[in-house]
Amino acid sequence: MRNNRPTGAGNTNTVTTPTAHPQNLAATLRRLLYFALAAVALVAVFASCDTPLTTFEPRSDATQRVHTIYIFVIVAASIVGFLVLAAMAYILWKYRERPGHTAQQTHGNTTLEITWTVIPILILVAIAIPTIVWIAGTTAEPDEDALHIEAVGHQWWFEFRYSGLGPDGEDLVTANELRVPVGRQVAITLEAKDVIHSFWVPQLVGKTDMVPGRTNILEKFTPTEIGTFYGQCAEFCGSAHALMRFRVHVDSHADFDRWVENMNADPVPPEAGSVEARGATVFTNFCARCHTIYGVSTEEIGPNLTLFGDRATLGAGILDSTDENLKAWVSNIRDIKPVLDTTNAMPTFYVGDPLVDQLTEAQVDQVVAYLKSLKLR
Ligand SMILES: [Cu+2]
DSSP states (O other): OGGGOSSOOOHHHHHHHHHHHHHHHHHHHHHHHHHHHHHHHHHHHHHTSOOTTOSSSOOBHHHHHHHHHHHHHHHHHHHHHHHHHHHHHHHHHHTOOBTTBOOOOOOOOHHHHHHHHHHHHHHHHHHHHHHHHHHHHTTOOOOTTOEEEEEEEETTEEEEEETTOSGGGSOEEEESEEEEETTSOEEEEEEESSSOEEEEETTTEEEEEEOBTOOEEOOOBOBOSOEEEEEEEOSOOSTTGGGOEEEEEEEOHHHHHHHHHHHHSOOOOOOTTSHHHHHHHHIIIIITTTOOBTTTBOOOSSOOOTTGGGOSEETTTTEEOOHHHHHHHHHOHHHHSOOSOOSSSOOOOOTTOTTTOSSOHHHHHHHHHHHHTOOOO
């Protein structure tokens, strides 16, 4: 009987079809299973990646807001996508042309059209409301007890100025490693010394341009967790743009206060005759014309180096601040950060090049020992 179908298979196929079909299905299912396993494995691999610039692990109220909206949109889009595809698959299957049933074209159905216009409107409004409320919130006035900081982009490093927290009520200045207390709102204004840079700490706040001759206001944010977070200049600013990073240390209130206090305290002079004492002399002779260390020097061409011994990084977040890296940096900075315009750049001291050297290796060791000794008490 089956063989009487108009398009049906011939005699030869009647024998194979009933057995071949379940086999094909099993093979397809197996292939699907492998595919699903591979997808799960890939997800696991990506999930274990070290991603210091992730936006998926918000650690402030500001990034948490973006993240919530993002997840909401993703979930809503997934549900819509699933429902649409499922409905489509069902309709394709149900109304397909088959023996005894002809596919039909239908036109016009007012109820249906109103329904599928109204539902997307509702979804879009549901997305728009929190988005607009949040965008409006980005320009809100800072809290009364907010911590005010001015961040200045330089080619190729970040300067941070805490208003009123420095010696004599002046700005307290540091560089490349911003310290803020957990749970207190931070209000940062952005400026640039030379060209356009951009301030971005994916887990905490950003990104907003730093424009020369203009003060931009960064969205206010309150860090919610103690830890170290990674920042990066996010606007191409010249040859060393990729080497312009920074870190944000979110400290406990006690640790932050201790840091501010120590930044303001006069440094203990190194013991007379020690390596560090000789390093201090090298610093005064070769470095003080650009670097401030509170109580020692006052020039602000380069990063403020007060308490430099407590910084984890060197060279705008590009290297760990180890003795070895520090020696290499002070000896021949251009090997580490090649730049074309050296007007305000740190000079290379050509250590190890007898024709042009400015410092001996011993002097480098001394100044490194001195910088490393500038620590919290
Ligand atoms: Cu930059």
